[in-house]
Amino acid sequence: TQLLEQSPQFLSIQEGENLTVYCNSSSVFSSLQWYRQEPGEGPVLLVTVVTGGEVKKLKRLTFQFGDARKDSSLHITAAQPGDTGLYLCAGAQTGKLIFGQGTTLQVKP
Amino acid sequence: DSGVTQTPKHLITATGQRVTLRCSPRSGDLSVYWYQQSLDQGLQFLIQYYNGEERAKGNILERFSAQQFPDLHSELNLSSLELGDSALYFCASSVGTPPNSPLHFGNGTRLTVT
Numbered sequence: 001t002q003l004l005e006q007s008p009q010f011l012s013i014q015e016g017e018n019l020t021v022y023c024n025s026s027s028v029f030s031s032l033q034w035y036r037q038e039p040g041e042g043p044v045l046l047v048t049v050v051t052g053g054e055v056k057k058l059k060r061l062t063f064q065f066g067d068a069r070k071d072s073s074l075h076i077t078a079a080q081p082g083d084t085g086l087y088l089c090a091g092a093q094t095g096k097l098i099f100g101q102g103t104t105l106q107v108k109p
Numbered sequence: 110d111s112g113v114t115q116t117p118k119h120l121i122t123a124t125g126q127r128v129t130l131r132c133s134p135r136s137g138d139l140s141v142y143w144y145q146q147s148l149d150q151g152l153q154f155l156i157q158y159y160n161g162e163e164r165a166k167g168n169i170l171e172r173f174s175a176q177q178f179p180d181l182h183s184e185l186n187l188s189s190l191e192l193g194d195s196a197l198y199f200c201a202s203s204v205g206t207p208p209n210s211p212l213h214f215g216n217g218t219r220l221t222v223t
Contacts, residue, residue: 033211041214041216042111042113042199042201042215042216042217043199043212043214044111044214045212048211095157095164095165095206096154096157096165096167097142097154097212098154099144099151099153099154100151102151102152
């Protein structure tokens with residue numbers, strides 16, 4: 001059983017479209033992190049959300065932490081081909097960082 | 110560049126063999142983590158060391174072992190290899206422990222068991 005469930009698993013869209021990726025759990029996390037991974041490389045941290053209801057923006061990316069701190073979402077506005085990659089959410093539990101299965105995003109020009 | 114160095118980048122070996130993967134953390138980072146990434150299982154946490162001591166254990170098989178040396182580099186040993194062990198193995202490092210310290214990942218070692 002995956003502790004963190006991400007949806008959708010795969011997403012293929014055209015350049016300029018908007019999209020949202022979800023990360024859900026039945027467990028409460030003190031914080032959630034979002035990473036992006038490109039082929040042949042390791043994941044790179046995008047953001048950490050700590051407070052329930054928190055919203056953070058990183059250029060065209062908007063991250064939200066659920067009020068109950070069990071879920072998070074990543075919204076990308078006007079997606080570009082450079083946004084293509086694997087998006088992973090991760091939550092800390094007993095000192096371990098547990099990752100979701102990831103959402104593979106492909107943005108076509 | 111994350112500052113985390115993993116060697117080798119690629120490794121091809123036969124079933125039943127033993128291999129050692131090496132990781133040099135970012136300068137100043139005391140924690141080292143090992144993850145296994147496969148297509149069907151995603152990124153699975155294996156084990157964490159902090160300043161030479163084992164701190165947390167995940168889904169690490171008994172055939173696998175790891176250690177962190179006094180100079181803080183770490184090695185992951187995989188023995189009696191099976192076809193299903195083929196995967197990307199990532200090392201990450203951080204100053205402290207989650208959730209207070211972000212992880213910095215290396216570019217991984219791709220292990221192929223034939």
